[in-house]
Amino acid sequence: MVGLLSCLSAAIGYTLYTWLLQKPQPLEHLGFLCLCASVHWLPFNVIAYIIMFKDIPASPLTFSMTIAIGYLVHGIILTFLTSVLHRILSSSKQENRTLMWFCHRLTTSLHLKFGKFLSGTEAFCMYLHVLGAKIGSHCSIRAINPITDPELVLIGDGVHLGDFSRIVTGFHSSNGYVHGPVKVEANSVIGSQGLVLPGSVVESNVILGALSVAPVNSTLRTGGVFVGSQNPVMVKNITHWLDDRIEEMDNKYKTVLGNLAANFAAATLKVKSRYFHRIGATGKGSLRVYDTVHGLPDHKIFSPGKCYPIIIRHSNCLSSDDDARLDPRGAAIRILSNETSILDLTLKTGNAFHARTIGDFATWLVCGAAAREEHVKHAPHIRDAMWGSLRNTDSYTELHYYSNVCRLFRFENGDEMYVKFKLRPFDEMIGEDSGKVDPTGLLPPETGAIPRDENDKRPLLFLDDDFKRRVSSREQVRYVLQFQFRHVPNDEAECETILDCTKPWDESEYPYVEVGEIIIDQLLSDEESVNLEFNPFLKCREIDVIRATSCTQSASMDHGRSVVYSICQHLRNNRPLPEYWRNFLEHSDVKVDLTGCPMAARIKKPDTQNVTLARPxxxxxxxxxxxxxxxxxxxxxxxxxxxxxxxxxxxxxxxxxxxxxxxxxxxxxxxxxxxxxxxxxxxxxxxxxxxxxxxxxxxxxxxxxxxxxxxxxxxxxxxxxxxxxxxxxxxxxxxxxxxxxxxxxxxxxxxxxxxxxxxxxxxxxxxxxxxxxxxxxxxxxxxxxxxxxxxxxxxxxxxxxxxxxxxxxxxxxxxxxxxxxxxxxxxxxxxxxxx
Structure with missing residues (x-):
């Protein structure tokens, strides 16, 4: 039947040819055309010509144009006949497997004989539309497979089907014949050799990677970049440049962090300033790595003798108007290379934090004093962490600062280690207990709320004044940067224990190693200090952030807070809030009013979506x-x-x-x-x-x-x-x-x-x-x-x-x-x- 349809199209072409010439042609011409159309292989056609005819046209141009136009006319007629027959049979083929198989042979034959040469053109979209497919505008459909059931295919505007990609509307399996509609929505891309199976929906702005599969009856969500076969994995989301930190979280993690971020965002909009560490003293200088660092393998960044510009910002945790209040003190460090940040570290006093995970931190904020006290009775190390962070001091520069959380270091020899950071005063006589506060109860009062002694006559911001005076002095401000490191274990449970920021590592087993010396010799203005944005997620291959997918993982404390930092810093500095962060806040249980935000007009969703492949x-x-x-x-x-x-x-x-x-x-x-x-x-x-x-x-x-x-x-x-x-x-x-x-x-x-x-x-x-x-x-x-x-x-x-x-x-x-x-x-x- 396929051969018969091809012969019929050749016969119609022969009839049109004789009608145009107004004179009959030998029947052997009709036989030759039908034979060529049925087999449709150029070498065979040439052999048939040699056997059937004695000569060829005298002009090579005439001969060549006859072949070219002959193939073109045959293809157009065959497309028309196939589409008519296919539409006549389409209503009955779902109930009759023989008719379905026959229609599949028709469309496959047409594609191989004619359709594939239209690849990449708008005519190919029209060709599929004639066969019954629904094709949007401005599509780029390249060298794809024959589509056996075009009426089951819906392609949106601006879709790109890459070379050798496959749209499959039906196939035989051990469970019988599986078939269903295929939908590829606007602006999506199916990569080379990509496979879209029956019943699947590829939503708008999706990229399905090369050699990847959209499984049967699956939905690939908007904006995702998917790779894989049995269960394609969303490796990232490209809608509005989505944040991979959010995309890799499970739903509970997103909910917990979304609520936390929304609360802090609301507070940031209200006070128009930092929520934590609001007032600070900032200076800049240099970090010089020592020529010899014992026990530390070769590292690309912290290699012996290297020198980097550095910025350091000291601050109180919550106290913003009186340095005399008891509070954890902070030291945020930025290491630069060629004016580009390569590492941001946020350190504080106390060698432990009071929450192991971001989930624990969120619970601690809302549970109330009674619940906290009950909790620390069963976890005394949390009490130690709370009291151990408080410092009563006369100078920021006479305290020890700890990172609490780890980073992942990758060394030149291929080893990987977990590393904690510490900043100590250059004067070794200043011990770790400098400024330490003795516990007076089960838990300290709310951080930053302990008032100064009534006999204390020091200025309200005496720590800021002291830092500025020391930086401007001949001695300047000097620190020693220290590392504490240990190998990454293979056991997941052991990793969780190591990453627990509520418990410091045993210094007798994992001692601090002195890495380099920091000298601060310049001051930054108050305006420059306020505009600084420290990014805990700043990373590179050699110093990576440890990822978390669940709010119950120890790594979520550092991983999650980096998202909150980023959102609040955008709001605080009046910069446009990216759409993915806006959506993140809007889907939380806490509603943030952004109507008074300076960037609200700039983050409004457009009413219409642009077509990526639009053309004049x-x-x-x-x-x-x-x-x-x-x-x-x-x-x-x-x-x-x-x-x-x-x-x-x-x-x-x-x-x-x-x-x-x-x-x-x-x-x-x-x-x-x-x-x-x-x-x-x-x-x-x-x-x-x-x-x-x-x-x-x-x-x-x-x-x-x-x-x-x-x-x-x-x-x-x-x-x-x-x-x-x-x-x-x-x-x-x-x-x-x-x-x-x-x-x-x-x-x-x-x-x-x-x-x-x-x-x-x-x-x-x-x-x-x-x-x-x-x-x-x-x-x-x-x-x-x-x-x-x-x-x-x-x-x-x-x-x-x-x-x-x-x-x-x-x-x-x-x-x-x-x-x-x-x-x-x-x-x-x-x-x-x-x-």
Missing amino acids: WYKTVWMMSGQPLLQLIIPYFLMGMVIFTPLNMVLHLKPHYVNQFSQLSWLIPGFWVGSGVLAGVVCGLAKWVLVGKKKEGETVMIWSTSVYLDTIWQAVRTVVGEYFMEMVSGSVLFGLWMNLMGSHIAWSHGAYVDSMGAVLNPEMVTVEPYGCVGRDALLFGHVYDGEGGKVKFGKIKVKEAGFVGSRAVAMPGVVVANGGNLGALSLAMKEEIIK
Whole structure:
């Protein structure tokens, strides 16, 4: 039936041809056309021509245009017939499996014979729409699979379906035939080789990564970047640049932290200042790491002799108007490199904190005095932490400050350690108990609420005055930075114990190591001090923040407070609050009134959503008309030009071998190889004429002229590949062909490439001696990742003896190192190094 439909379209084309010429044509022409339409393989069509005819048109242009227009007309008629038959049968096929199977064969055949050459054009969207799919505007649908049930597909505006992605509306499984609608909403991206299965919904602004799967009946939530197959994981959320700290939290953690953040945000808006550590004295100077640090492995940042600019801010915890009140004292440290912050540390007096987790901290704030006292009766170390943090002092500079929480250090030798920080006065005679307050009850009164002695006549901000005087003096202010570190255990329970900030580490087992000396020799103005924003989440690979996914984990204390700090600092400094933080606050149980906030107007949601891939009307017209015509006509026109002369030669020799079929059968393969090699050369020349040479790191817009021309060349490459070059993949000839188009294939030194997927961007591919690229592997020298319609280019290198397995996918910038192995069906992400 599929063959019959193809023959019928050829017969209609023959009828139109004779009507236009106004004279009958030999019936053998009809037979030839029906035969070609049924088989639809160019080499077979040429062989049929050799057998059935004695000569060809005298002009190569006429011959080539006849082939090109013939394929175009046949494809259009076949599309019309298929769509009509498909719509007639669609109402009955759900109840009749035979009809369903038959419709699937029709749409698959049409795609392979005609539809795939419309890839990347608006005509392809129209083609799917004619078959019954619902397609939005400004879509970019590339070389996807045949869609067997187009009426079950809904594609929103601005959707990009990447090369070789698959939309599957039904498949057979052990539970029978599984089928259902597929919905891809506006501005979403399905990555290369991505798979969307029946019943799945890909919501707006989603990116489904290369080789990833949207499972059956799944929903990929708005803004997510998903990777994986059985259960795709949201690795981040791109809606309004969402904060990965929030995205990785479980629901309870989000609720607890959201309520905490909302309370502090409301307080910040009310007082228009910091909630904690409101008044401070700030100076700047330098940190010099000692030439020898005993027991500390080589570290990129804290390496011997390095020197960094530094800012330090001292403050009280809650007391904002009287330094004489008993209070924990703080020291916030910022370490800079080339005016860029590389590490922010928030330290305080006392070697322990009173809450192990962010959940404990939130409970402590709201539970009341009676509940707190009952709690510390069963946890006396919490009482010690509370009293141990208070200090009664004459100078910020004569106290010891502790981080309480850990950071994760990564050393040059690959080791990882948990590290705590301490700041001590340079004068070793000042002990850890300096300014310590003796307990007078079960718990101290509310922090910062203990009034000064009535006989105390010191100025209200005497600590601020003392710090400024010391910085301006000849002696300046000097500290010693110390580390306390221990190896990261494999046991999760032991990690929880180590990260518990309510219990200090045993200094006899894990002593503090002196790392460097801090000298503060300049003062910052009060305005500069107020505008400072310390970010506890500031991190780098060498000094990382320990993540938490639950509010019951010890790491949540540091991880969670960094979110609260960020939100409150934005509000305090009148900066626009990002949408994801606004949503975070709005979904909490505490309602924050942002109407009086200076940035309220700037965070209002837009009424309409912009289409990422929007294009001007004239480009849409071009992609509906000129672009698809060129993609269909140019490849077959060039093949006609390639075939013309060799075909003439064969037909000239044919009478001499008409009774010697064995010799004729040798002549035809010779023709095929000769014309195939010539087609490969023409394809290479077309590549340089249409595409030129792309450069690594180059960026072009997806609707640009260069992409249009590249898509035309991809159609030429597809036809040439089907005609001959796919047959020689893995051979020396294939390596030479790739080199002709700009690749660097060491074919003379054992390099092996067995995939047409390596020719997508040939100038971006390098395969060194004995490197191997397996069957159907895809080497993408370009990528579209949803960033404003930009296509980016990057090289892929398979170094000596490197291996890329069958159907593996390598994205731009991938390097398969010497002897490296990228296994079959594996994915190498952008700029990944495979060892």
